[in-house]
Amino acid sequence: MQDFIDLLNKVTPDLLRGTVVTLQIATISLVLGMIVGLPVGIGRVYGPVWLQRVLGAYVTLFQGTPLLIQLFMVYYGLPDIGITLGRLQAAFLTLGLNSAAYQAEYLRSALQAVSEGQMTAARAIGMSKWQAIQSVILPQAVRLALPAWSNEAVAMLKYTSVVFLIAVPDLMGQAKILASRYFAPIQIYLIVAVFYIALVGVAYLILTLIERRARIPGLTGDTT
Amino acid sequence: MTSPILRIEDVHKSYGSLHVLKGVSLTVQPREVVVLVGPSGSGKSTLLRCINLLNPPTKGRIWLEDQEITAPGVNQDRVRQRIGMVFQEFNLFTHLTALGNVMIGLIKVRKMRKNEARDLAMFELERVGLADRAHYYPAQLSGGQKQRVAIARALGMDPHVMLFDEPTSALDPELTGEVLAVMQKLAGEGMTMIVVSHEMGFARQVANRVVFMEGGVVVEEGTPQHMFEQPTHERTRAFLRNIMQ
Ligand SMILES: Nc1ncnc2c1ncn2[C@@H]1O[C@H](COP(=O)(O)OP(=O)(O)O)[C@@H](O)[C@H]1O
Ligand SMILES: [Mg+2]
Numbered sequence: 001m002q003d004f005i006d007l008l009n010k011v012t013p014d015l016l017r018g019t020v021v022t023l024q025i026a027t028i029s030l031v032l033g034m035i036v037g038l039p040v041g042i043g044r045v046y047g048p049v050w051l052q053r054v055l056g057a058y059v060t061l062f063q064g065t066p067l068l069i070q071l072f073m074v075y076y077g078l079p080d081i082g083i084t085l086g087r088l089q090a091a092f093l094t095l096g097l098n099s100a101a102y103q104a105e106y107l108r109s110a111l112q113a114v115s116e117g118q119m120t121a122a123r124a125i126g127m128s129k130w131q132a133i134q135s136v137i138l139p140q141a142v143r144l145a146l147p148a149w150s151n152e153a154v155a156m157l158k159y160t161s162v163v164f165l166i167a168v169p170d171l172m173g174q175a176k177i178l179a180s181r182y183f184a185p186i187q188i189y190l191i192v193a194v195f196y197i198a199l200v201g202v203a204y205l206i207l208t209l210i211e212r213r214a215r216i217p218g219l220t221g222d223t224t
Numbered sequence: 225m226t227s228p229i230l231r232i233e234d235v236h237k238s239y240g241s242l243h244v245l246k247g248v249s250l251t252v253q254p255r256e257v258v259v260l261v262g263p264s265g266s267g268k269s270t271l272l273r274c275i276n277l278l279n280p281p282t283k284g285r286i287w288l289e290d291q292e293i294t295a296p297g298v299n300q301d302r303v304r305q306r307i308g309m310v311f312q313e314f315n316l317f318t319h320l321t322a323l324g325n326v327m328i329g330l331i332k333v334r335k336m337r338k339n340e341a342r343d344l345a346m347f348e349l350e351r352v353g354l355a356d357r358a359h360y361y362p363a364q365l366s367g368g369q370k371q372r373v374a375i376a377r378a379l380g381m382d383p384h385v386m387l388f389d390e391p392t393s394a395l396d397p398e399l400t401g402e403v404l405a406v407m408q409k410l411a412g413e414g415m416t417m418i419v420v421s422h423e424m425g426f427a428r429q430v431a432n433r434v435v436f437m438e439g440g441v442v443v444e445e446g447t448p449q450h451m452f453e454q455p456t457h458e459r460t461r462a463f464l465r466n467i468m469q
Contacts (some may be wrong), residue, residue, distance in 0.1 A: 058441045121315035121374075123278060125329035125381050126305030135332055218363025219318045 007187055011178045015195055018174030022199070026168060027161045028092045030153055033099030040100060043159075046133060055104070060102035068162050070094050075166045081159030091163040102152055110138060110145035130150065143219050150207040157199050171195055229254045229416050230385055235284035237270050244270045245281070246440040247412065252385070258325045259427040259448075262437035265462065268420045271437070272387045275418070276307040308349045308378030308386040312393050314370040316362040322349060322373045323358040331433055333381065335372070348376040352406050368381070368399035372406055379410075386410065388419040422467050428452065436460045 044055045062070065075090040085093065114137050121131035165172035175192040179185040232253040237245040244267045246286070250260055253457040260268050275286060277293060277300045286294045293303045317325050325343035329460045334345050336344070349355045352372035362370055371391055378386060388407065390402040404426050411417060421427065427434055427448055434451040436444045436459075445462045452468075455461045 102438050115315075117311065117313055117315035118317060120278060121309075121311065121317065121377075123301075123302055123376065124276060124309040124311075126301050126333040127329070128301050131332050135328060136319075140317075143319065216319050217361045219361075 001057045007182060007184060008191065010182070010190065011174075011188060012154055014178060015033060015171060016191065018171035019199070021173075022157065022160050022171040025067060025088070025091050025095060025163060025168070026153075026156045028161060029095035029099050029160070030156055032092060032096030032200060033103045033156075036100035037103030039108060042106035043070075044104060044108045046113045046129070055171065059101045059104055063105070067076060067094070067098055067159060068165065070098055071162055087163075087166050087168045090166060091160070091168050094100065095159060095163075098159075099152065099156060103149065105211075106139060106145045106148040106152065106189075110141035110148075113144050115186055116211045122194050140219060145215065146211050148215060150211065154200055154203050157203060158196065161196075173220065228252060228287075229289060230257075230418075231274065231287040232271075233280045233285045234269070235274055235286065237274055237279065238266070238282050240255065244440050245274065247284070248437070248440070248442055250445075252416060252418065254416055256432045257419065257430050257432045258409045258430040258435055260418060260420045260435045260437060261422060261463070261467070262443075266437045267440045268437055272309065272389050272418065272420065275385075276304050276309055278304070278309075278386060288293055292344055299403065300353055301333075305329075305382045307379050307406050308381060308383030310374050310378055310386065310388045310391050312369065312390040314362070314367070314374045314394070314448045316374055316377070318362055321359050321361055321375075322354060322365065322369075325362070329377065330380050345376075348380045351379065352376045353402075353410075358389045365462060366399060367395045370404045371395065371403045375403075375406055375410075385416045385418070387391065388421065390420050390422075392421065392423060393463070424452070424464075424468055426437075436463060437461070453466070 021096050027105045040055050040058065042058070047055065048157040071094045071117070074094045075087070078085060080110065092132065118136050118140065119129075119132050127136070160170055161172035163170050164176055168172065169177075171192060175188055182188065227249045230250075232250040235248045236243070239351055248267075250258075259270070262268055262413065270279065274281045280300070281294060284294070285292055286301060288306060291298070293300075308377070311432075317328065317331055323342070323345050324359060326348050327338075327341045330341035330344055334341075344354060346358060349358055351374050354369060354372050354376065356370060357365060357373075357467055362373070365373065371457060391407070392403050395403065400423065404423060407417070407419070408426070408430050419426075419431070431448050433445060434448050434456075435442055436451065436457075438459060444457045452464060453458065455464065
């Protein structure tokens with residue numbers, strides 16, 4: 001037992017440093033995913049047919065291939081066409097574009113779940129199509145998509161762990177280094193699992209608060 | 225004789241190979257209340273959606289006041305702003321309160337400041353007797369209240385003509401009265417209205433004219449008295465007898 005506490009004391013600072021990196025990657029990727037995913041989702045529903053096709057191909061590409069391959073393509077593949085990214089940049093870009101594909105899909109099904117009558121009523125009072133999307137359809141769709149989006153945010157915390165394979169010192173990356181340094185893989189991965197659970201728990205808490213604040217009677221994602 | 229507020233001339237509408245409106249002509253005078261009746265599928269909703277250009281006609285012309293709104297290059301959003309529409313299913317914006325539903329068009333379309341918009345929206349809610357429900361969401365309102373908010377939302381845009389598409393058909397019978405009362409009040413204030421409705425009591429009391437449509441054409445039109453008591457066409461007689469059970 002004393003051994004375990006000693007080990008815990010020794011590895012905690014490095015794991016905390018890794019946690020910061022993990023949180024950084026998750027946050028930036030989610031934000032990038034939102035910035036890209038929002039227009040992709042809207043374009044998938046309201047864009048011209050050619051655009052819907054192109055965006056559909058993008059989504060299929062990122063949903064249909066393993067995340068790890070995407071990461072390797074970005075980190076090892078892009079330099080072949082003259083784009084060289086740092087490890088962290090590659091992590092942000094890959095996870096961000098991957099998350100964008102998923103976020104776009106959640107938004108797409110939420111947009112489609114908003115009844116047609118909402119658009120009709122908005123146009124009937126003289127709104128343009130874009131005004132209607134912006135001030136009537138989107139505010140509803142975002143709320144409908146919130147539960148799925150929360151799951152995406154939580155999943156992202158765990159997906160980030162692939163980046164240790166391009167030697168990013170995230171929580172998982174630190175775990176790997178520490179496991180071989182102290183010859184105690186089981187104990188260390190157990191400790192790291194607890195770290196992940198704590199992160200996920202805190203994320204759930206925050207997201208539940210957000211969902212509660214955004215709730216409007218008659219408009220929830222759980223019911224449709 | 226004043227000039228008509230709305231003139232519909234030989235309007236056709238097809239969806240693909242389905243020819244729904246087959247040459248409808250109708251002229252509406254200012255302050256007139258026209259009740260449009262006809263069997264389901266006869267094209268009543270389609271006609272209303274042609275008039276406010278939600279689904280522009282495939283052929284024919286429509287004038288609103290002195291503007292031909294079917295002319296190429298017309299700003300259709302502007303036209304819709306001047307033609308209020310009330311739907312069978314209310315279509316209130318789910319994410320906004322009653323007040324928000326009325327305000328949003330004032331802010332986004334009429335470009336009013338928030339304070340100004342709030343005052344006018346409250347005034348419109350008072351007009352339909354719902355000032356005390358201003359902060360309720362649609363899900364917290366009864367069907368009749370929802371429809372009255374929808375009327376207030378349309379009125380906020382200061383429409384020159386109001387279209388009602390079966391405004392009471394989705395309501396429980398005990399809730400239709402409050403909506404019809406608001407519509408009757410509007411008619412009394414001089415609002416020009418085209419109302420698709422099978423509320424014959426309303427038609428008798430409020431309409432200046434009843435128009436009977438079937439199969440995408442106007443079969444017969446006339447005063448309520450003429451239409452209910454001595455219609456010229458056998459089909460008008462049969463239809464009206466049927467809905468008055
Ligand atoms: N958007 C549409 N696409 C295809 N067909 C339609 C559309 N809207 C209405 N129709 C068809 O047009 C006909 C008339 O419909 P509608 O105008 O709703 O009749 P009413 O309101 O008199 O019941 C129906 O056969 C209906 O199926
Ligand atoms: Mg109809």
